[in-house]
Amino acid sequence: MTCLDPWVLLLLLLLPVLLLNRTTNFYFKICFYCVLCVVFSVVACVVCFLRHGGRTVRNMSIIKRFVRIFKYFYGLQLEMKGAEKLHEDKPCVIISNHQSILDMMGLMEILPRNCIQIAKRELLYTGPVGLIMYLGGVIFINRKRTSTAMSAMEEVGNILVQKNLKVWIYPEGTRNGSYDLLPFKKGAFYLAVQAQVPIIPVVYSSFSSFYQPEKKIFTSGKIKVEVLDPIKTEGMTVDDIPKLLETCHSLMRETFFRISDKLNEKGTNGSTSQPVQ
Numbered sequence: 001m002t003c004l005d006p007w008v009l010l011l012l013l014l015l016p017v018l019l020l021n022r023t024t025n026f027y028f029k030i031c032f033y034c035v036l037c038v039v040f041s042v043v044a045c046v047v048c049f050l051r052h053g054g055r056t057v058r059n060m061s062i063i064k065r066f067v068r069i070f071k072y073f074y075g076l077q078l079e080m081k082g083a084e085k086l087h088e089d090k091p092c093v094i095i096s097n098h099q100s101i102l103d104m105m106g107l108m109e110i111l112p113r114n115c116i117q118i119a120k121r122e123l124l125y126t127g128p129v130g131l132i133m134y135l136g137g138v139i140f141i142n143r144k145r146t147s148t149a150m151s152a153m154e155e156v157g158n159i160l161v162q163k164n165l166k167v168w169i170y171p172e173g174t175r176n177g178s179y180d181l182l183p184f185k186k187g188a189f190y191l192a193v194q195a196q197v198p199i200i201p202v203v204y205s206s207f208s209s210f211y212q213p214e215k216k217i218f219t220s221g222k223i224k225v226e227v228l229d230p231i232k233t234e235g236m237t238v239d240d241i242p243k244l245l246e247t248c249h250s251l252m253r254e255t256f257f258r259i260s261d262k263l264n265e266k267g268t269n270g271s272t273s274q275p276v277q
Contacts, residue, residue, distance in 0.1 A: 026216040029074065033101070036073065040066045041128035048135045057116050057137035057165070067108035075220025076210075078109050082227035085200060086112040091160050092230065093192040095184075095248065096202035097256060098170035099177050102211060106204050106223050107168070115166040118156070118187075143173065153187050157194040167191065171248075177213070179206065179260075181253045189241045189248070198230035199244070201252045206260035224259040228252070 044066045048059040071078065086094065094115065096107075117133075121140040124130045134140075141152045156167060169191070171184035192199045203226050210221025228251055236244065 023216040026213075026218045029218045032073070033070070036070060037104075037129050038127065040069075041132040044132050045128060045135060048132070055135050055137060057114055059132075059136045060111060060115065061113070063132060063136050064108045064111060067104060070105050071109075074105075074218075076105065077222045078106060079222060079224045080110060080227075081225065082229075083110050083225070085227045085230065086110065086166070086202075089164070091164055091195065091197045092166050092200050093160075093188055093195075093197060094166055094168045094200045094202055095171045095188050095252075096168070097181055097204055097252060098172050098175050099204065099207050100175055100211065100213075102207060103175075103204070106225055110202065110225055110227070111168070112166055114164060115168055116156070117168045118153075118170075153191050154194070157191050160191070160195045160197060171245075177207070179208070181249065181256060184245050184249050186241060186245060189245050190238070192233045193236045193238065193241060193244070196234050196236075198232050199248060200230050201228040201248055201255075202226070203228065203252050203255040203259065206256070209261070224261075226255055226259055228255060 044063055047062050051062060052058055094112075116137045116139055119133065119138050119140055121142045123133060123138075124140045139152060139156055159165065160167060167188075169188040171188045172182040173185045174182070176182045188199070205222075205224035207221075207223065210219045211217065231244070231248060233240075233244065
């Protein structure tokens with residue numbers, strides 16, 4: 001026995017007690033989530049290279065298999081409605097609300113084939129996680145440079161129909177853990193109108209029933225996911241974008257409140273903001 005063995009034994013004995021503490025349990029789960037992301041990204045990178053040799057949207061099917069395991073570690077259940085609308089073999093722009101780093105679990109549960117994602121450029125530099133996103137065909141944009149971001153979106157629009165792709169975008173532009181949706185940015189709607197493809201809204205219920213960083217709460221729970229009917233953009237022009245954006249935001253906001261049971265029980269109007277990291 002080395003001199004460190006008693007300390008290791010003491011830690012193992014204290015660990016169950018420490019995890020009963022809400023704050024300790026919260027940080028343990030967040031750290032473990034980050035570890036899972038890194039470890040699974042490393043393994044997935046190897047599999048993607050061996051299977052497809054490099055960057056391709058086909059790698060997303062491999063990434064999905066890994067990420068879909070995460071929910072079992074956290075006791076999360078996902079209840080889907082209308083998922084079949086995403087699986088038609090037609091190009092489209094998919095938009096969804098964006099609450100926290102946990103969104104990835106819900107995303108990979110429902111992500112259709114041949115679907116690329118739009119993400120901020122900073123994520124490319126997150127080690128193995130950035131690498132696996134790159135290998136999965138994620139398009140990284142510089143949100144601080146509007147001209148660069150628009151050029152990237154135009155390029156996506158040019159290949160969207162040509163390669164029969166779907167594009168997944170978070171129109172809020174950033175994570176939002178409030179009891180409401182943030183105003184939408186126009187990029188996703190410009191893309192859909194430019195390519196003349198439908199927009200399919202996807203709404204995730206509020207995570208607040210099991211995940212509240214400000215109160216250090218992270219328990220098991222259920223995420224409801226509802227896919228709304230496609231919204232056609234055929235014949236629309238740039239002038240129609242403001243109304244299109246407003247329509248999508250209104251429909252998604254209404255759905256968000258409806259499927260977020262806790263919000264309905266509180267009768268909140270969505271004005272109370274509780275940021276989620």
